[in-house]
Amino acid sequence: MKNRFNKILLSGFLLSASHLNSFGQGDVAPAPSTAKVPEIFFQSELYMLIFLFLIMLIAIISLTRSLKKLSYGMLSPEKRQALELKNEKAFEEKMLAPSFWTRFDRAILTKAVTVEKEADVMLDHNYDGIRELDNNLPPWWVWGFYLTIIFAFVYLAHYHLFRTGPLQTEEYNIAMQEAADQAKARELKMKDFVSAETITALNTPEALGAGKGIYEKNCVACHGAELGGSVGPNLTDDFWIHGGGIKNMFKVITEGVPAKGMISWKSQLTPKQIQQVASFILTKKGSNPAGGKEPQGDKYVDESLSAQPTDSTKADSTIIAN
Ligand code: HEC
Known part of the structure; x- marks a missing residue:
């Protein structure tokens, strides 16, 4: 009987194993054996299947065990004897031994005394017929309790003896410092952030120097060393094609203006660098270099410069005077 059962189990394993294999490959042709870990191990279904299979296995094993026990219990004494005669003496012993679950329960979960021995642990008092057993504490609970004691020593040593970990105030200060650093980094990033809407001309020597360097490296070929223009237009006059x-x-x-031969520079220059080179170009306004190209485009008037703020005190007094 036992042998047959093992055979059934084995064939079950083999069956499901071959099943899993075909499941993993599906209708996709198997990849050449270059991959180190087969694809199937990354599919959650595999693990779901294994889990399901294990549960079924456990269910089958416990079912057959209890069936065996039941049928043994139903045998008549003569038949039991016959079984023992068939050289299976250990059989009865095994059948009546506590199950795995009982052993597990006694060793780890409750350590409860058996019903027959309960009288030994009965306490003296009796409240209206309710009596108390002096059972052991559950082993898992006791272990947990010992663990907390060990943990307390580790904690004490880590935080208060060797001071290897930050205490609450320190932790708070570290977090605040981190936040401050992040805020600073953010601010720096925002300072470097330039867009067409927010851009302003720079006038620091460093920025203009950097702009000059960028111009000489990238723009001279088409706009001339003195910005007088060659392939590209003159950048020193008041006339602009694009404003x-x-x-x-x-x-x-x-x-850029790709159709007219002006490159888009956003892949080669950062917004900050474009701001620098544009600011440098502005400083050359009206420099009127020798051999400069004739003006192209429309005359550009900077509205922000022409719109001078009016003197509000004067305006008020004129109103009063009127
Ligand atoms: C390959 C040649 C070439 C290079 C390199 C080049 N440009 Fe130009 N650029 C042009 C041409 C051509 C135009 C005119 C586009 C048009 O007609 O619309 C132009 C136009 C411009 C304009 C607009 C002028 C206006 O009148 O509106 C600016 C500003 C400008 N370039 C700046 C630069 C800067 C800064 C660089 C270097 C980072 C640069 N260019 C590099 C060819 C070039």
């Missing part, structure tokens, strides 16, 4: 001023320039340099 003058830092904002228009930023747009043209960033996006």
Whole structure:
């Protein structure tokens, strides 16, 4: 009987194993054996199937065990004897031995005394017929309790003896410092952030120097060393094809005018660098270099410069005077 059962189990294993295999490959042709870990191990279904299979296995094993026990219990004494005569003496012993679950329960879960021995642990008192057993504490609970004691020593040593871990105030200060660092980094990033809407001309020597360097490296070939223009237009006059001023320039340099031979620079220069080179170009306004190209485009008037703030005190007094 036992042998047969094992055979059934084995064939079950084999069956499901071959099943899993075909499941993993599906209708996709198997990849050449270059991959180290087969694809199937990354599919959650595999693990679901294995889990399901294990549960079924456990169910089958416990079912057959209890069936065996039941049928043994139903045998008549003569038949039991016959079984023992068939050289299976250990059989009865095994059948009546406590099950795995009982042993597990006694060793780890409750350690409860057997019903027959309960009288030994009965306490003296009796409240209206309710009596108390002096059972052991559950082993798992006791172990947990010992663990907390060990943990307390580790904690004490880590935080208070060797001071290898930050205490609450320290932890708070570290977190605050981290937040401050992040805020600073964010601020720096925002300072470097330039867009066509927010851009302003720079006037620091460093920025203009950097702009000059960028111009000499990238733009001289088409706009001339003195910005007088050659392939590209003169950048020193008041006439602009795409509008003058830092904002228009930023747009043209960033996006380019590919159809007319002006490259888009956004893949080669950062917004900050474009701001620097555009600011440098602005400083050359009106420099009127020798051999400069004739003006192209429309005359550009910077509205932000022409719109001078009016003196509000004067305006008020005129109103009063009127
Ligand atoms: C391959 C040649 C070439 C290079 C390199 C080049 N440009 Fe230009 N650029 C042009 C041409 C051509 C135009 C005119 C586009 C048009 O007609 O619409 C132009 C136009 C411009 C304009 C607009 C001028 C206006 O009148 O509106 C600006 C600003 C400008 N370039 C800046 C730059 C800067 C800054 C660089 C370097 C980072 C640069 N260019 C590099 C060819 C070039």
